[in-house]
Amino acid sequence: MSFYHDLIIDHYKNPRNFGTLDKPDLVAQEANASCGDLIEFQIKVKKTENRKQKTMINEIAWRGVGCAISTAGASLLSERIRSKEYGVKKIMEMTDENMVEMLGGDISPTRLKCATLSLRALKKALK
Amino acid sequence: MLKGMQTLTKDFPLFKRQINGHPLVYLDSAATSQKPQAVIDSLVDYYQNHNANVHRGIHTLGDESTKMYDSARQTIAEFIGISDKRELIFVRNTTEAINLVVYAWGRNNIGADDEIIVSEMEHHSNLVPWQELVKEKKATLKFIRVTNEGVLDLDDLKEKLSQRTKIVSVAHVSNFLGTINPIAEISKIINEQKTKNKKQKSLLHTPYPLLLIDGAQAVPHMPVNVKDLGCDFYAFSGHKMYGPMGIGCLWGRRKILEAMPPFLTGGGMINTVDFQNTIFTDLPDKFEAGTPDVAGAVGLAEAVRYLQKIGMDKIRQHEVELTKYVIEKLYKIPAFAGQKLGLKIKIFGPTEVEQRGGLIAFTVHVNGKEVHGHDVAQVLDSQGIAVRSGHHCVMPMHDKLGLAATTRISFGIYNTKEDVDRLVKALKKIEEIFEGMA
Numbered sequence: 001m002s003f004y005h006d007l008i009i010d011h012y013k014n015p016r017n018f019g020t021l022d023k024p025d026l027v028a029q030e031a032n033a034s035c036g037d038l039i040e041f042q043i044k045v046k047k048t049e050n051r052k053q054k055t056m057i058n059e060i061a062w063r064g065v066g067c068a069i070s071t072a073g074a075s076l077l078s079e080r081i082r083s084k085e086y087g088v089k090k091i092m093e094m095t096d097e098n099m100v101e102m103l104g105g106d107i108s109p110t111r112l113k114c115a116t117l118s119l120r121a122l123k124k125a126l127k
Numbered sequence: 128m129l130k131g132m133q134t135l136t137k138d139f140p141l142f143k144r145q146i147n148g149h150p151l152v153y154l155d156s157a158a159t160s161q162k163p164q165a166v167i168d169s170l171v172d173y174y175q176n177h178n179a180n181v182h183r184g185i186h187t188l189g190d191e192s193t194k195m196y197d198s199a200r201q202t203i204a205e206f207i208g209i210s211d212k213r214e215l216i217f218v219r220n221t222t223e224a225i226n227l228v229v230y231a232w233g234r235n236n237i238g239a240d241d242e243i244i245v246s247e248m249e250h251h252s253n254l255v256p257w258q259e260l261v262k263e264k265k266a267t268l269k270f271i272r273v274t275n276e277g278v279l280d281l282d283d284l285k286e287k288l289s290q291r292t293k294i295v296s297v298a299h300v301s302n303f304l305g306t307i308n309p310i311a312e313i314s315k316i317i318n319e320q321k322t323k324n325k326k327q328k329s330l331l332h333t334p335y336p337l338l339l340i341d342g343a344q345a346v347p348h349m350p351v352n353v354k355d356l357g358c359d360f361y362a363f364s365g366h367k368m369y370g371p372m373g374i375g376c377l378w379g380r381r382k383i384l385e386a387m388p389p390f391l392t393g394g395g396m397i398n399t400v401d402f403q404n405t406i407f408t409d410l411p412d413k414f415e416a417g418t419p420d421v422a423g424a425v426g427l428a429e430a431v432r433y434l435q436k437i438g439m440d441k442i443r444q445h446e447v448e449l450t451k452y453v454i455e456k457l458y459k460i461p462a463f464a465g466q467k468l469g470l471k472i473k474i475f476g477p478t479e480v481e482q483r484g485g486l487i488a489f490t491v492h493v494n495g496k497e498v499h500g501h502d503v504a505q506v507l508d509s510q511g512i513a514v515r516s517g518h519h520c521v522m523p524m525h526d527k528l529g530l531a532a533t534t535r536i537s538f539g540i541y542n543t544k545e546d547v548d549r550l551v552k553a554l555k556k557i558e559e560i561f562e563g564m565a
Contacts, residue, residue: 036531
Protein backbone atom coordinates (compact mmCIF):
# COMPACT_ATOMS: atom_id res chain seq x y z
CA MET A 1 0.00 0.00 0.00
CA SER A 2 2.73 2.43 -0.97
CA PHE A 3 0.45 4.55 -3.11
CA TYR A 4 -1.63 6.02 -0.30
CA HIS A 5 1.30 6.76 1.96
CA ASP A 6 1.01 8.93 5.05
CA LEU A 7 1.87 12.19 3.32
CA ILE A 8 -0.98 11.89 0.82
CA ILE A 9 -3.52 10.75 3.38
CA ASP A 10 -2.45 13.51 5.80
CA HIS A 11 -2.89 16.23 3.19
CA TYR A 12 -6.16 14.67 1.99
CA LYS A 13 -7.60 14.59 5.48
CA ASN A 14 -6.22 17.98 6.52
CA PRO A 15 -5.77 20.06 3.39
CA ARG A 16 -3.51 23.10 3.92
CA ASN A 17 -4.47 26.60 2.78
CA PHE A 18 -7.97 25.42 2.03
CA GLY A 19 -10.49 28.22 1.64
CA THR A 20 -10.79 31.61 -0.03
CA LEU A 21 -9.06 35.00 0.18
CA ASP A 22 -10.56 38.40 0.75
CA LYS A 23 -10.38 40.29 -2.56
CA PRO A 24 -7.93 38.04 -4.42
CA ASP A 25 -6.02 39.50 -7.38
CA LEU A 26 -6.19 36.31 -9.41
CA VAL A 27 -8.70 33.44 -9.47
CA ALA A 28 -8.78 30.40 -11.73
CA GLN A 29 -10.56 27.07 -11.81
CA GLU A 30 -9.48 23.90 -13.50
CA ALA A 31 -11.47 20.68 -13.76
CA ASN A 32 -10.87 17.08 -14.65
CA ALA A 33 -14.29 16.62 -16.16
CA SER A 34 -13.86 12.88 -16.46
CA CYS A 35 -13.24 12.54 -12.71
CA GLY A 36 -15.56 15.29 -11.53
CA ASP A 37 -12.61 16.98 -9.85
CA LEU A 38 -12.56 20.77 -9.59
CA ILE A 39 -9.91 23.00 -8.04
CA GLU A 40 -9.89 26.78 -7.69
CA PHE A 41 -6.85 28.83 -6.75
CA GLN A 42 -7.09 32.36 -5.32
CA ILE A 43 -3.97 34.48 -5.22
CA LYS A 44 -2.81 37.86 -4.04
CA VAL A 45 0.39 39.14 -5.66
CA LYS A 46 2.98 41.75 -4.79
CA LYS A 47 5.92 43.31 -6.58
CA THR A 48 9.43 42.95 -5.23
CA GLU A 49 10.85 46.19 -3.92
CA ASN A 50 14.16 45.91 -5.74
CA ARG A 51 14.59 47.38 -9.17
CA LYS A 52 13.55 44.20 -10.96
CA GLN A 53 9.96 44.56 -9.72
CA LYS A 54 9.31 40.83 -9.97
CA THR A 55 5.75 39.63 -9.39
CA MET A 56 5.65 37.44 -6.31
CA ILE A 57 2.89 35.42 -4.66
CA ASN A 58 1.80 37.15 -1.48
CA GLU A 59 -1.14 34.99 -0.34
CA ILE A 60 -2.56 31.77 -1.70
CA ALA A 61 -5.67 29.72 -0.98
CA TRP A 62 -7.52 27.00 -2.82
CA ARG A 63 -10.76 25.12 -2.62
CA GLY A 64 -12.41 22.32 -4.55
CA VAL A 65 -13.55 18.73 -4.65
CA GLY A 66 -11.52 15.78 -5.75
CA CYS A 67 -9.90 12.48 -5.03
CA ALA A 68 -7.13 11.93 -2.51
CA ILE A 69 -4.42 12.54 -5.12
CA SER A 70 -5.77 15.80 -6.55
CA THR A 71 -6.62 17.13 -3.07
CA ALA A 72 -3.24 16.24 -1.59
CA GLY A 73 -1.58 17.67 -4.72
CA ALA A 74 -3.29 21.05 -4.31
CA SER A 75 -2.52 21.10 -0.61
CA LEU A 76 1.16 20.27 -1.09
CA LEU A 77 1.50 22.75 -3.94
CA SER A 78 -0.02 25.58 -1.92
CA GLU A 79 2.26 24.74 0.98
CA ARG A 80 5.31 24.75 -1.26
CA ILE A 81 4.34 28.13 -2.72
CA ARG A 82 3.86 29.62 0.74
CA SER A 83 7.00 28.23 2.26
CA LYS A 84 9.33 29.74 -0.33
CA GLU A 85 9.62 32.99 -2.12
CA TYR A 86 8.14 31.85 -5.40
CA GLY A 87 8.04 34.21 -8.30
CA VAL A 88 5.43 33.77 -11.01
CA LYS A 89 8.12 32.87 -13.51
CA LYS A 90 9.35 30.01 -11.36
CA ILE A 91 5.84 28.61 -10.93
CA MET A 92 5.22 28.76 -14.66
CA GLU A 93 8.36 26.67 -15.12
CA MET A 94 7.12 23.90 -12.79
CA THR A 95 6.47 20.60 -14.52
CA ASP A 96 4.21 17.59 -14.06
CA GLU A 97 7.26 15.74 -12.79
CA ASN A 98 7.62 18.31 -9.98
CA MET A 99 4.07 17.47 -8.88
CA VAL A 100 4.75 13.73 -8.96
CA GLU A 101 7.89 14.28 -6.87
CA MET A 102 5.97 16.41 -4.40
CA LEU A 103 3.43 13.60 -4.03
CA GLY A 104 6.13 11.11 -3.21
CA GLY A 105 7.05 9.91 -6.69
CA ASP A 106 4.70 6.95 -6.99
CA ILE A 107 1.88 8.06 -9.30
CA SER A 108 0.52 5.66 -11.89
CA PRO A 109 -0.01 6.96 -15.46
CA THR A 110 -3.81 6.85 -15.13
CA ARG A 111 -3.63 9.11 -12.07
CA LEU A 112 -1.26 11.67 -13.55
CA LYS A 113 -4.08 14.04 -14.43
CA CYS A 114 -5.25 13.91 -10.80
CA ALA A 115 -1.73 14.73 -9.61
CA THR A 116 -1.28 17.67 -11.97
CA LEU A 117 -4.74 19.27 -11.76
CA SER A 118 -3.73 21.80 -9.12
CA LEU A 119 -0.65 22.91 -11.06
CA ARG A 120 -2.77 23.49 -14.14
CA ALA A 121 -5.24 25.56 -12.08
CA LEU A 122 -2.43 27.59 -10.53
CA LYS A 123 -0.75 28.28 -13.87
CA LYS A 124 -4.10 29.31 -15.32
CA ALA A 125 -4.53 31.82 -12.51
CA LEU A 126 -1.11 33.31 -13.16
CA LYS A 127 -1.40 33.54 -16.94
CA MET B 128 -22.46 -21.36 -8.73
CA LEU B 129 -23.80 -22.96 -11.88
CA LYS B 130 -22.35 -26.30 -12.75
CA GLY B 131 -19.51 -26.03 -15.23
CA MET B 132 -19.03 -22.29 -14.76
CA GLN B 133 -16.28 -22.55 -12.13
CA THR B 134 -13.78 -23.88 -14.57
CA LEU B 135 -14.10 -21.21 -17.26
CA THR B 136 -11.26 -19.09 -15.83
CA LYS B 137 -8.79 -21.64 -17.18
CA ASP B 138 -9.92 -20.83 -20.75
CA PHE B 139 -8.58 -17.29 -20.31
CA PRO B 140 -4.76 -17.17 -20.23
CA LEU B 141 -4.64 -13.66 -18.75
CA PHE B 142 -5.83 -15.02 -15.41
CA LYS B 143 -2.41 -16.61 -14.96
CA ARG B 144 -1.14 -13.12 -14.19
CA GLN B 145 -0.62 -11.76 -10.71
CA ILE B 146 -1.63 -8.15 -10.15
CA ASN B 147 0.28 -6.34 -7.39
CA GLY B 148 1.11 -9.70 -5.86
CA HIS B 149 -2.45 -11.04 -5.95
CA PRO B 150 -4.33 -13.31 -8.34
CA LEU B 151 -6.41 -11.11 -10.65
CA VAL B 152 -10.08 -10.52 -9.92
CA TYR B 153 -11.38 -8.90 -13.09
CA LEU B 154 -14.59 -6.95 -12.51
CA ASP B 155 -14.44 -4.65 -15.53
CA SER B 156 -15.95 -6.74 -18.33
CA ALA B 157 -18.41 -3.96 -19.18
CA ALA B 158 -15.41 -1.91 -20.31
CA THR B 159 -13.88 -4.83 -22.15
CA SER B 160 -13.91 -8.57 -21.56
CA GLN B 161 -10.88 -10.84 -21.37
CA LYS B 162 -10.26 -13.15 -24.33
CA PRO B 163 -10.39 -16.93 -24.26
CA GLN B 164 -7.45 -18.90 -25.68
CA ALA B 165 -9.65 -20.08 -28.56
CA VAL B 166 -10.15 -16.49 -29.75
CA ILE B 167 -6.45 -15.65 -29.41
CA ASP B 168 -5.57 -18.84 -31.32
CA SER B 169 -8.01 -17.98 -34.11
CA LEU B 170 -6.25 -14.63 -34.66
CA VAL B 171 -2.84 -16.28 -34.77
CA ASP B 172 -4.13 -19.00 -37.08
CA TYR B 173 -5.60 -16.45 -39.46
CA TYR B 174 -2.38 -14.48 -39.76
CA GLN B 175 -0.12 -17.55 -39.78
CA ASN B 176 -2.01 -19.62 -42.30
CA HIS B 177 -4.64 -17.73 -44.26
CA ASN B 178 -3.78 -14.03 -44.43
CA ALA B 179 -4.80 -12.38 -47.73
CA ASN B 180 -7.08 -9.55 -48.73
CA VAL B 181 -10.75 -10.43 -49.23
CA HIS B 182 -12.90 -10.18 -52.38
CA ARG B 183 -9.87 -9.28 -54.48
CA GLY B 184 -7.10 -11.72 -55.27
CA ILE B 185 -7.87 -14.75 -57.42
CA HIS B 186 -5.59 -17.06 -55.54
CA THR B 187 -5.92 -19.76 -52.89
CA LEU B 188 -5.20 -17.58 -49.88
CA GLY B 189 -7.56 -14.88 -51.16
CA ASP B 190 -10.28 -17.50 -51.47
CA GLU B 191 -9.65 -18.88 -48.00
CA SER B 192 -9.63 -15.47 -46.42
CA THR B 193 -12.84 -14.45 -48.20
CA LYS B 194 -14.55 -17.68 -47.14
CA MET B 195 -13.48 -17.16 -43.53
CA TYR B 196 -14.74 -13.58 -43.57
CA ASP B 197 -18.10 -14.56 -45.06
CA SER B 198 -18.49 -17.49 -42.72
CA ALA B 199 -17.72 -15.26 -39.71
CA ARG B 200 -20.51 -12.93 -40.82
CA GLN B 201 -22.89 -15.91 -41.07
CA THR B 202 -21.99 -17.19 -37.59
CA ILE B 203 -22.47 -13.80 -35.93
CA ALA B 204 -25.69 -13.08 -37.86
CA GLU B 205 -27.26 -16.37 -36.76
CA PHE B 206 -26.17 -15.70 -33.18
CA ILE B 207 -28.41 -12.64 -32.95
CA GLY B 208 -31.28 -14.06 -34.98
CA ILE B 209 -30.58 -12.63 -38.44
CA SER B 210 -31.47 -14.83 -41.41
CA ASP B 211 -30.00 -12.57 -44.09
CA LYS B 212 -26.33 -12.08 -43.31
CA ARG B 213 -26.05 -9.19 -45.78
CA GLU B 214 -27.85 -7.10 -43.16
CA LEU B 215 -24.86 -7.41 -40.81
CA ILE B 216 -22.23 -4.72 -41.37
CA PHE B 217 -18.78 -5.04 -39.84
CA VAL B 218 -17.57 -1.85 -38.14
CA ARG B 219 -14.96 -1.12 -35.47
CA ASN B 220 -17.24 -0.89 -32.47
CA THR B 221 -20.66 0.26 -31.22
CA THR B 222 -19.67 3.92 -31.47
CA GLU B 223 -18.81 3.52 -35.14
CA ALA B 224 -22.03 1.57 -35.76
CA ILE B 225 -24.13 4.42 -34.34
CA ASN B 226 -22.09 6.98 -36.27
CA LEU B 227 -22.72 5.02 -39.46
CA VAL B 228 -26.47 5.40 -38.90
CA VAL B 229 -26.13 9.07 -37.92
CA TYR B 230 -24.02 9.95 -40.96
CA ALA B 231 -25.49 7.73 -43.67
CA TRP B 232 -29.13 7.71 -42.56
CA GLY B 233 -29.43 10.74 -40.28
CA ARG B 234 -27.83 13.32 -42.54
CA ASN B 235 -30.12 12.33 -45.38
CA ASN B 236 -33.36 11.94 -43.44
CA ILE B 237 -33.31 14.46 -40.62
CA GLY B 238 -34.54 18.00 -41.28
CA ALA B 239 -35.18 21.15 -39.31
CA ASP B 240 -38.61 20.15 -37.97
CA ASP B 241 -37.64 16.63 -37.03
CA GLU B 242 -37.16 15.15 -33.60
CA ILE B 243 -34.87 12.45 -32.30
CA ILE B 244 -35.47 10.73 -28.97
CA VAL B 245 -32.80 9.12 -26.82
CA SER B 246 -32.91 8.37 -23.10
CA GLU B 247 -31.30 10.11 -20.14
CA MET B 248 -29.24 7.02 -19.35
CA GLU B 249 -27.39 6.78 -22.70
CA HIS B 250 -23.68 6.19 -23.04
CA HIS B 251 -22.00 9.16 -24.75
CA SER B 252 -21.70 7.01 -27.89
CA ASN B 253 -25.49 7.08 -28.24
CA LEU B 254 -25.78 10.74 -27.36
CA VAL B 255 -22.95 12.83 -28.81
CA PRO B 256 -23.43 11.74 -32.47
CA TRP B 257 -27.13 12.71 -32.24
CA GLN B 258 -26.28 16.02 -30.55
CA GLU B 259 -23.97 16.86 -33.44
CA LEU B 260 -26.60 15.85 -35.99
CA VAL B 261 -29.40 17.99 -34.50
CA LYS B 262 -27.03 20.96 -34.31
CA GLU B 263 -26.15 20.58 -37.96
CA LYS B 264 -29.77 20.07 -39.07
CA LYS B 265 -31.41 22.40 -36.54
CA ALA B 266 -33.51 19.46 -35.42
CA THR B 267 -34.56 18.67 -31.84
CA LEU B 268 -33.19 16.07 -29.41
CA LYS B 269 -35.52 14.82 -26.67
CA PHE B 270 -34.87 12.55 -23.73
CA ILE B 271 -36.90 9.73 -22.22
CA ARG B 272 -36.98 10.39 -18.48
CA VAL B 273 -35.29 7.93 -16.11
CA THR B 274 -37.33 7.33 -12.95
CA ASN B 275 -35.96 7.34 -9.40
CA GLU B 276 -35.89 3.54 -9.66
CA GLY B 277 -33.48 3.83 -12.57
CA VAL B 278 -35.86 2.61 -15.27
CA LEU B 279 -37.22 4.33 -18.37
CA ASP B 280 -40.52 6.20 -17.94
CA LEU B 281 -42.46 4.78 -20.89
CA ASP B 282 -45.37 7.19 -20.38
CA ASP B 283 -42.85 9.97 -20.90
CA LEU B 284 -41.81 8.30 -24.17
CA LYS B 285 -45.46 8.14 -25.28
CA GLU B 286 -45.87 11.83 -24.54
CA LYS B 287 -42.71 12.82 -26.40
CA LEU B 288 -43.38 10.70 -29.49
CA SER B 289 -45.04 12.60 -32.31
CA GLN B 290 -45.30 12.78 -36.07
CA ARG B 291 -42.04 14.68 -35.97
CA THR B 292 -40.13 11.83 -34.33
CA LYS B 293 -37.87 10.24 -36.91
CA ILE B 294 -35.85 7.89 -34.72
CA VAL B 295 -35.70 6.62 -31.14
CA SER B 296 -32.30 5.37 -29.99
CA VAL B 297 -31.83 3.64 -26.63
CA ALA B 298 -29.50 1.24 -24.85
CA HIS B 299 -30.59 -2.36 -24.44
CA VAL B 300 -28.74 -2.50 -21.11
CA SER B 301 -27.42 0.62 -19.35
CA ASN B 302 -23.65 0.52 -18.76
CA PHE B 303 -24.08 2.68 -15.65
CA LEU B 304 -27.40 1.82 -13.97
CA GLY B 305 -27.37 -1.77 -15.20
CA THR B 306 -31.01 -1.45 -16.24
CA ILE B 307 -32.31 -3.86 -18.87
CA ASN B 308 -34.65 -1.72 -20.93
CA PRO B 309 -37.92 -3.27 -22.21
CA ILE B 310 -37.10 -3.04 -25.91
CA ALA B 311 -40.04 -5.12 -27.15
CA GLU B 312 -42.40 -2.84 -25.22
CA ILE B 313 -40.70 0.28 -26.56
CA SER B 314 -41.00 -1.15 -30.08
CA LYS B 315 -44.74 -1.67 -29.52
CA ILE B 316 -45.19 1.95 -28.43
CA ILE B 317 -43.29 3.09 -31.51
CA ASN B 318 -45.44 0.92 -33.77
CA GLU B 319 -48.56 2.56 -32.33
CA GLN B 320 -47.08 5.91 -33.35
CA LYS B 321 -46.34 4.57 -36.84
CA THR B 322 -49.99 3.49 -37.19
CA LYS B 323 -51.19 6.89 -36.00
CA ASN B 324 -48.93 8.61 -38.56
CA LYS B 325 -50.33 6.46 -41.35
CA LYS B 326 -53.92 7.23 -40.41
CA GLN B 327 -53.30 10.94 -40.48
CA LYS B 328 -51.84 10.51 -43.95
CA SER B 329 -49.70 13.55 -43.34
CA LEU B 330 -46.67 11.42 -43.94
CA LEU B 331 -47.58 9.00 -46.64
CA HIS B 332 -46.49 5.41 -45.85
CA THR B 333 -44.12 6.68 -43.27
CA PRO B 334 -41.68 4.16 -41.90
CA TYR B 335 -41.02 6.46 -38.94
CA PRO B 336 -40.09 6.53 -36.16
CA LEU B 337 -37.24 4.05 -36.50
CA LEU B 338 -35.77 2.30 -33.49
CA LEU B 339 -32.01 1.89 -32.91
CA ILE B 340 -30.76 -0.23 -30.04
CA ASP B 341 -27.29 0.07 -28.52
CA GLY B 342 -26.69 -3.55 -27.60
CA ALA B 343 -23.08 -3.25 -26.39
CA GLN B 344 -23.94 -4.34 -22.84
CA ALA B 345 -26.58 -6.91 -23.85
CA VAL B 346 -25.16 -9.24 -26.51
CA PRO B 347 -22.35 -10.61 -24.28
CA HIS B 348 -24.67 -11.31 -21.36
CA MET B 349 -28.07 -12.60 -22.47
CA PRO B 350 -29.83 -14.22 -25.42
CA VAL B 351 -30.53 -11.52 -28.03
CA ASN B 352 -32.74 -11.93 -31.08
CA VAL B 353 -32.97 -8.67 -32.98
CA LYS B 354 -36.06 -9.77 -34.94
CA ASP B 355 -37.99 -10.46 -31.72
CA LEU B 356 -37.01 -7.06 -30.32
CA GLY B 357 -38.74 -5.29 -33.22
CA CYS B 358 -36.02 -2.71 -33.79
CA ASP B 359 -34.62 -1.36 -37.08
CA PHE B 360 -30.94 -1.06 -36.15
CA TYR B 361 -28.92 -2.94 -33.55
CA ALA B 362 -25.31 -2.04 -32.68
CA PHE B 363 -22.75 -3.97 -30.64
CA SER B 364 -19.00 -4.41 -30.06
CA GLY B 365 -16.91 -7.55 -30.35
CA HIS B 366 -14.44 -6.76 -27.57
CA LYS B 367 -17.08 -6.78 -24.84
CA MET B 368 -18.21 -10.27 -25.88
CA TYR B 369 -14.84 -12.02 -25.56
CA GLY B 370 -13.82 -11.13 -29.13
CA PRO B 371 -10.94 -8.92 -30.30
CA MET B 372 -10.85 -5.14 -30.03
CA GLY B 373 -11.47 -3.28 -33.28
CA ILE B 374 -14.40 -5.30 -34.59
CA GLY B 375 -18.09 -4.61 -34.04
CA CYS B 376 -21.37 -4.92 -35.87
CA LEU B 377 -24.32 -2.96 -37.07
CA TRP B 378 -27.47 -4.80 -38.02
CA GLY B 379 -30.10 -2.94 -40.00
CA ARG B 380 -33.26 -3.86 -41.89
CA ARG B 381 -32.31 -4.56 -45.49
CA LYS B 382 -34.70 -2.03 -47.04
CA ILE B 383 -33.48 0.77 -44.80
CA LEU B 384 -29.81 -0.10 -45.40
CA GLU B 385 -30.36 -0.32 -49.16
CA ALA B 386 -31.93 3.13 -49.24
CA MET B 387 -29.01 4.64 -47.34
CA PRO B 388 -25.98 6.11 -49.12
CA PRO B 389 -22.56 4.77 -48.07
CA PHE B 390 -20.87 6.01 -44.89
CA LEU B 391 -17.26 5.87 -46.06
CA THR B 392 -16.30 5.58 -49.70
CA GLY B 393 -13.31 4.12 -51.49
CA GLY B 394 -12.10 0.62 -52.22
CA GLY B 395 -14.09 -2.54 -51.80
CA MET B 396 -17.51 -0.90 -51.96
CA ILE B 397 -17.89 -0.22 -55.68
CA ASN B 398 -19.32 -1.90 -58.73
CA THR B 399 -17.83 0.39 -61.34
CA VAL B 400 -15.85 3.60 -61.17
CA ASP B 401 -15.04 6.02 -63.96
CA PHE B 402 -13.21 9.32 -63.59
CA GLN B 403 -16.39 11.18 -62.60
CA ASN B 404 -18.82 8.69 -61.11
CA THR B 405 -19.14 5.52 -59.11
CA ILE B 406 -21.84 2.90 -58.82
CA PHE B 407 -21.78 1.47 -55.34
CA THR B 408 -21.98 -2.22 -54.68
CA ASP B 409 -24.65 -4.05 -52.67
CA LEU B 410 -24.94 -4.90 -49.01
CA PRO B 411 -22.95 -5.44 -46.92
CA ASP B 412 -19.88 -4.29 -48.91
CA LYS B 413 -21.46 -0.88 -49.58
CA PHE B 414 -20.79 0.01 -45.94
CA GLU B 415 -17.37 -1.61 -45.63
CA ALA B 416 -15.01 0.64 -47.55
CA GLY B 417 -11.34 -0.28 -47.44
CA THR B 418 -9.68 -3.48 -46.28
CA PRO B 419 -11.75 -4.84 -43.41
CA ASP B 420 -10.52 -6.36 -40.14
CA VAL B 421 -10.78 -9.94 -41.36
CA ALA B 422 -8.87 -11.40 -38.44
CA GLY B 423 -11.13 -9.44 -36.09
CA ALA B 424 -14.23 -10.86 -37.73
CA VAL B 425 -12.78 -14.38 -37.59
CA GLY B 426 -11.90 -13.88 -33.91
CA LEU B 427 -15.37 -12.54 -33.12
CA ALA B 428 -16.98 -15.56 -34.79
CA GLU B 429 -14.77 -17.76 -32.62
CA ALA B 430 -15.97 -15.85 -29.53
CA VAL B 431 -19.56 -16.45 -30.65
CA ARG B 432 -18.92 -20.19 -30.96
CA TYR B 433 -17.39 -20.14 -27.49
CA LEU B 434 -20.46 -18.41 -26.06
CA GLN B 435 -22.81 -20.77 -27.91
CA LYS B 436 -21.02 -23.76 -26.42
CA ILE B 437 -21.75 -22.44 -22.90
CA GLY B 438 -25.25 -21.23 -23.79
CA MET B 439 -26.52 -17.66 -23.44
CA ASP B 440 -29.34 -18.69 -21.06
CA LYS B 441 -26.80 -20.23 -18.75
CA ILE B 442 -24.58 -17.14 -18.93
CA ARG B 443 -27.51 -14.90 -18.04
CA GLN B 444 -28.42 -17.15 -15.12
CA HIS B 445 -24.82 -17.10 -13.90
CA GLU B 446 -24.73 -13.31 -13.92
CA VAL B 447 -28.10 -13.01 -12.18
CA GLU B 448 -26.79 -15.24 -9.43
CA LEU B 449 -23.59 -13.23 -9.05
CA THR B 450 -25.50 -9.94 -9.08
CA LYS B 451 -27.86 -11.17 -6.37
CA TYR B 452 -24.90 -12.35 -4.34
CA VAL B 453 -22.93 -9.11 -4.60
CA ILE B 454 -25.92 -6.90 -3.79
CA GLU B 455 -26.63 -9.02 -0.72
CA LYS B 456 -23.01 -8.78 0.36
CA LEU B 457 -22.67 -5.05 -0.27
CA TYR B 458 -25.82 -4.27 1.71
CA LYS B 459 -24.62 -6.44 4.54
CA ILE B 460 -21.06 -5.33 5.03
CA PRO B 461 -20.63 -6.82 8.49
CA ALA B 462 -20.32 -4.73 11.64
CA PHE B 463 -21.20 -1.51 9.88
CA ALA B 464 -24.84 -2.09 9.02
CA GLY B 465 -27.16 0.52 10.41
CA GLN B 466 -24.40 2.81 11.64
CA LYS B 467 -23.38 6.11 10.21
CA LEU B 468 -19.80 5.48 11.17
CA GLY B 469 -17.71 3.06 9.20
CA LEU B 470 -17.98 1.85 5.64
CA LYS B 471 -21.16 2.48 3.65
CA ILE B 472 -22.02 1.52 0.09
CA LYS B 473 -24.73 3.17 -2.01
CA ILE B 474 -25.90 1.19 -5.02
CA PHE B 475 -27.52 2.75 -8.12
CA GLY B 476 -30.04 1.30 -10.54
CA PRO B 477 -33.10 -0.97 -10.21
CA THR B 478 -33.49 -2.98 -7.01
CA GLU B 479 -34.91 -6.01 -8.85
CA VAL B 480 -32.07 -8.24 -10.02
CA GLU B 481 -34.22 -9.51 -12.91
CA GLN B 482 -34.30 -5.95 -14.26
CA ARG B 483 -30.50 -5.65 -14.21
CA GLY B 484 -27.60 -6.82 -16.29
CA GLY B 485 -24.47 -8.08 -14.52
CA LEU B 486 -23.05 -4.73 -13.50
CA ILE B 487 -23.38 -2.50 -10.46
CA ALA B 488 -22.30 1.09 -9.93
CA PHE B 489 -21.94 2.34 -6.39
CA THR B 490 -20.37 4.97 -4.17
CA VAL B 491 -18.27 4.24 -1.09
CA HIS B 492 -18.60 6.30 2.08
CA VAL B 493 -16.33 6.22 5.12
CA ASN B 494 -17.64 7.86 8.28
CA GLY B 495 -20.23 9.69 6.21
CA LYS B 496 -17.76 11.11 3.67
CA GLU B 497 -17.73 9.91 0.08
CA VAL B 498 -14.46 8.38 -1.09
CA HIS B 499 -13.72 9.32 -4.69
CA GLY B 500 -14.22 6.50 -7.20
CA HIS B 501 -10.63 6.76 -8.39
CA ASP B 502 -9.37 6.25 -4.85
CA VAL B 503 -11.70 3.26 -4.43
CA ALA B 504 -10.43 1.75 -7.69
CA GLN B 505 -6.79 2.34 -6.77
CA VAL B 506 -7.10 0.70 -3.36
CA LEU B 507 -8.90 -2.27 -4.95
CA ASP B 508 -6.22 -2.52 -7.65
CA SER B 509 -3.52 -2.70 -4.99
CA GLN B 510 -5.26 -5.90 -3.92
CA GLY B 511 -5.48 -7.32 -7.44
CA ILE B 512 -9.06 -6.28 -8.15
CA ALA B 513 -9.85 -4.43 -11.39
CA VAL B 514 -12.93 -2.19 -11.38
CA ARG B 515 -13.99 0.90 -13.32
CA SER B 516 -14.32 4.30 -11.74
CA GLY B 517 -15.44 7.67 -13.07
CA HIS B 518 -18.57 8.52 -15.02
CA HIS B 519 -18.37 5.53 -17.39
CA CYS B 520 -19.10 7.81 -20.38
CA VAL B 521 -22.51 8.62 -18.90
CA MET B 522 -21.92 12.15 -17.60
CA PRO B 523 -25.46 13.55 -17.97
CA MET B 524 -27.01 10.78 -15.86
CA HIS B 525 -24.30 11.22 -13.21
CA ASP B 526 -25.10 14.95 -13.18
CA LYS B 527 -28.79 14.22 -12.80
CA LEU B 528 -28.05 12.08 -9.74
CA GLY B 529 -25.68 14.72 -8.35
CA LEU B 530 -22.69 12.43 -8.74
CA ALA B 531 -19.19 13.27 -9.92
CA ALA B 532 -17.99 9.69 -10.13
CA THR B 533 -18.99 6.17 -9.18
CA THR B 534 -17.22 2.84 -8.94
CA ARG B 535 -18.54 0.09 -11.19
CA ILE B 536 -18.10 -3.65 -11.02
CA SER B 537 -19.20 -5.74 -13.98
CA PHE B 538 -19.24 -9.49 -14.45
CA GLY B 539 -18.08 -11.84 -17.15
CA ILE B 540 -18.46 -15.58 -17.54
CA TYR B 541 -15.20 -16.13 -15.65
CA ASN B 542 -16.31 -14.45 -12.41
CA THR B 543 -17.18 -16.45 -9.31
CA LYS B 544 -18.64 -15.88 -5.86
CA GLU B 545 -15.08 -16.03 -4.53
CA ASP B 546 -14.36 -12.92 -6.61
CA VAL B 547 -17.22 -11.14 -4.85
CA ASP B 548 -15.90 -12.27 -1.47
CA ARG B 549 -12.49 -10.85 -2.30
CA LEU B 550 -14.07 -7.58 -3.42
CA VAL B 551 -15.99 -7.21 -0.16
CA LYS B 552 -12.87 -7.95 1.85
CA ALA B 553 -10.85 -5.46 -0.21
CA LEU B 554 -13.47 -2.73 0.28
CA LYS B 555 -12.81 -2.88 4.00
CA LYS B 556 -9.24 -1.81 3.33
CA ILE B 557 -10.68 1.49 2.07
CA GLU B 558 -12.10 2.12 5.49
CA GLU B 559 -8.73 1.46 7.09
CA ILE B 560 -7.02 3.99 4.82
CA PHE B 561 -9.65 6.71 4.84
CA GLU B 562 -11.06 6.48 8.36
CA GLY B 563 -10.77 9.48 10.60
CA MET B 564 -11.83 11.93 7.93
CA ALA B 565 -14.23 14.53 9.14
